[in-house]
Amino acid sequence: MIDLEFMDRAEQLLLAVEQGCDRINDDTDADLDSQRSGGMLTIVFANRSQIVINLQKPLHEVWMAAQSGGYHYxxxxxxxxxxxxxxxxxxxxxxxxxxxxxxxLQFTA
Incomplete structure (x- = not known):
């Protein structure tokens, strides 16, 4: 995969997560706050815990950090x-x- 393809697919992923947060807020009382800064998206929950998703362009990976641990995709x-x-x-x-x-809560691509 070339950098341009990675960025296109990774941006689609971040957009799907943002849209998922909006949908969840409309359909439930979960009260998610999604904050985007460049290639990083932070989801803040009502209990103040967070999930952070960020793009690792040199590795062509998306990293996710949650209470359960850190993951690379x-x-x-x-x-x-x-x-x-x-x-x-x-x-x-x-x-x-x-x-x-x-x-x-359900997130989809």
């Missing part, structure tokens, strides 16, 4: 997959956001 041609084989990005984001919000 690479695009496999179809989906953003964990580099250690621990699953797909949006499934992991949904899992960790649900834990931190104290209710079931």
């Amino acid at each position: 690479r695009f496999d041609g179809t989906r953003w997959m964990d580099t250690k084989g621990d699953g797909e990005f949006f499934a992991a984001l949904s899992r960790d956001a649900s834990r931190q919000a104290g209710q079931a």
Whole structure:
């Protein structure tokens, strides 16, 4: 993957997360605050915990930091997959956001 392709796909991912936060706020009482600064997106929960997603352009990876730990994802041609084989990005984001919000939340690509 070239840098331009990575940035295009990574920006799509960040936009999907932002839109997911907006949808969740419209549909639930989770009260997520998403803050974007360049290639970094921070989701702040009502309990003040955070999930931080940032782009690692030189590595062509997207990193996510949550209370459960830190994760690295690479695009496999179809989906953003964990580099250690621990699953797909949006499934992991949904899992960790649900834990931190104290209710079931669903993010999709």
